[in-house]
Amino acid sequence: MAPLIELRDIKKSYQGDGVNTLALGGVSFSINKGEFVSIMGPSGSGKSTLLHILGLLDKPSEGKYFFDGHDTTKFDEPFAAHFRNEQIGFIFQAFHLLARSTVMENVLLPLQYSSIPKNQHEKRALTVLEKVNMLHRLKHRPSQLSGGEKQRVAIARSLVNNPKVLMADEPTGNLDSQSGKNVMETLDALHEQGHTILVITHETPAARYAQRIIRVQDGVIVADQDSEGVHGHNGYEK
Amino acid sequence: MDLLTITKTAFHSLRTNLARSLLTILGIVIGVMAIVLVVALGQGAQGLILDQVKGVGANTIILRPGRQPTGPDSAAETILSDSIKQREIDALNNPINVPDIESVDPAVLVTGPVQYQENTYRPMILGWTADALVQMFQISPSEGTLFSDDDILQRSKVAIIGSKVREKLFGSSDALGEYIKIRGQNIRILGILPSRGQVSAFNIDDMVLLPHSTAQKDILGINYFNEIFIRAKDGADVDLVASDIKATLRDLHNITDPEKDDFFAMTQKDIVDRLSTITQALTIFLAMIASISLVVGGIGIMNIMLVSVTERTREIGLRKALGATNRDILRQFLLEAVILTVSGGATGTILGISLAFITSVVLKAQFNLAWPFQLPLSAIILGVGMAGVVGLGFGLYPARKAAQKDPIEALRYE
Numbered sequence: 001m002a003p004l005i006e007l008r009d010i011k012k013s014y015q016g017d018g019v020n021t022l023a024l025g026g027v028s029f030s031i032n033k034g035e036f037v038s039i040m041g042p043s044g045s046g047k048s049t050l051l052h053i054l055g056l057l058d059k060p061s062e063g064k065y066f067f068d069g070h071d072t073t074k075f076d077e078p079f080a081a082h083f084r085n086e087q088i089g090f091i092f093q094a095f096h097l098l099a100r101s102t103v104m105e106n107v108l109l110p111l112q113y114s115s116i117p118k119n120q121h122e123k124r125a126l127t128v129l130e131k132v133n134m135l136h137r138l139k140h141r142p143s144q145l146s147g148g149e150k151q152r153v154a155i156a157r158s159l160v161n162n163p164k165v166l167m168a169d170e171p172t173g174n175l176d177s178q179s180g181k182n183v184m185e186t187l188d189a190l191h192e193q194g195h196t197i198l199v200i201t202h203e204t205p206a207a208r209y210a211q212r213i214i215r216v217q218d219g220v221i222v223a224d225q226d227s228e229g230v231h232g233h234n235g236y237e238k
Numbered sequence: 239m240d241l242l243t244i245t246k247t248a249f250h251s252l253r254t255n256l257a258r259s260l261l262t263i264l265g266i267v268i269g270v271m272a273i274v275l276v277v278a279l280g281q282g283a284q285g286l287i288l289d290q291v292k293g294v295g296a297n298t299i300i301l302r303p304g305r306q307p308t309g310p311d312s313a314a315e316t317i318l319s320d321s322i323k324q325r326e327i328d329a330l331n332n333p334i335n336v337p338d339i340e341s342v343d344p345a346v347l348v349t350g351p352v353q354y355q356e357n358t359y360r361p362m363i364l365g366w367t368a369d370a371l372v373q374m375f376q377i378s379p380s381e382g383t384l385f386s387d388d389d390i391l392q393r394s395k396v397a398i399i400g401s402k403v404r405e406k407l408f409g410s411s412d413a414l415g416e417y418i419k420i421r422g423q424n425i426r427i428l429g430i431l432p433s434r435g436q437v438s439a440f441n442i443d444d445m446v447l448l449p450h451s452t453a454q455k456d457i458l459g460i461n462y463f464n465e466i467f468i469r470a471k472d473g474a475d476v477d478l479v480a481s482d483i484k485a486t487l488r489d490l491h492n493i494t495d496p497e498k499d500d501f502f503a504m505t506q507k508d509i510v511d512r513l514s515t516i517t518q519a520l521t522i523f524l525a526m527i528a529s530i531s532l533v534v535g536g537i538g539i540m541n542i543m544l545v546s547v548t549e550r551t552r553e554i555g556l557r558k559a560l561g562a563t564n565r566d567i568l569r570q571f572l573l574e575a576v577i578l579t580v581s582g583g584a585t586g587t588i589l590g591i592s593l594a595f596i597t598s599v600v601l602k603a604q605f606n607l608a609w610p611f612q613l614p615l616s617a618i619i620l621g622v623g624m625a626g627v628v629g630l631g632f633g634l635y636p637a638r639k640a641a642q643k644d645p646i647e648a649l650r651y652e
Binding site: 052055057058077078081082084085086090092096098100101109110112113114157161 | 243247250254552553555556557558559560561562563564565566645646649
């Protein structure tokens, strides 16, 4: 079976003030459908750049990136946007919920740009909100929610288009340890339901929920290994 | 993203900053209101003028000495020209020359004050025929009588005065049979006209009318006329009559090149056309000045939209991450600008029409003018259309800035 994500010698460099900075120096790996992968690395290691390329928010300077068999480096801007909308769900460290919109409106946001018929929008939003236990907060605005609840709404939003992969960028970075644990357990539960999940983090407890941890340093992969221990015993201390 | 969703999103964003949105459109409201008001009042003024011109009757041809004025300089030439005298009147009265003429009524304009005892007043003093007055304005004295053709032949020193002249000179005392003084000549009041207000170029209430022969010979001491009112017979082709008049006078004055005419004849249609052109040009000119405020309003819109784009940088980044294309973002911000300006345009249109209506009512009441209120359809289309164009024009730059934002940078924006 072909991998869902396949990176082949991805390089990314930035040109600024006459200086060429190499953010990724040849990264190759694959992720299969249904995997839960953490990408770890210290600040400035290139993990965020890697996530931007994986999420089609940026293009590599060199190399090939195949998503479900499609060569994404050939995508133009509108096609990449549609593809991102349908295939990738994002979860951000800062939640990025629209402050003036309700929980329901925030979850409906990705559907505005999808080809899913309008009469299914509400039903879909309610289904994913139920998955993250947020049905009781439909009319609330983000300012009325706790950090953990905000991130659960963001997870619901990432799921609403039924993407092939969820990509989370430091999903626990703005949360206390209990909320962080709850969020990772939500992602773990989604993985159990068959979702492919990719988490970028520098927190070991969060990373250890994954089956596999890819370590990045100075723009290259320094380790790609199975997560230690058994699910339930790793992650946050109970 | 379909248009309905974009529209809903745009309205949602505008509602979020309602006070700011309302203040932003104020410039557009004022601009469109000014345009609609100017155009509506221009149309009203045009309607009023044309109604008054039509008041002199479609059969009337006005003949003036000198060349047709093209500006203020040549207008003086018309007043001073002496090319139309009794000889020309006689020629026009000859049915061989102009068969379809009903009447030829020469007029002489006298400038100066009118005195009665200690009172002095400056009305319009016209040496004319009484017949012309009756025929053109369907009016007869409410007190006394008109002067007769004999009075014209005998150069009687008599006059008919308008109601305002009577009030200014005589107050509540009797005016009939009294003598007024014009340029040292004693003129007896023969009749007083009822109040009629402005008709065509004449304010009937503010007129002193005396036999043209008296005005010409005894008061001014001249042998020419300033204006001739010619009426064509009912059913006659007015343009043909005007053409016969011109031919007769050219023949009389040995003119072969119409460019060198020392007179000009205007039918009612000519006057209407000329006045329409003038009022339309004036309206367009004023509307253009008013539209400057629209441009100022547009700059305000652009300014606020640029602020909005900066404020919502993270939202733009998020929308792009969730699948919005550059085009989706461009359309969203552009539509917000257009909604702002068009709602401003609609408000301005309603205010402009309301003000124009109130103005027409006030003018009617205060100045006794038959000022017609006309719903300015062209102004409505122009106002709302221009507001939309301003929205598109001034909204494009901020919308493009929003659309071109890099999603990664936008999501990081603090």
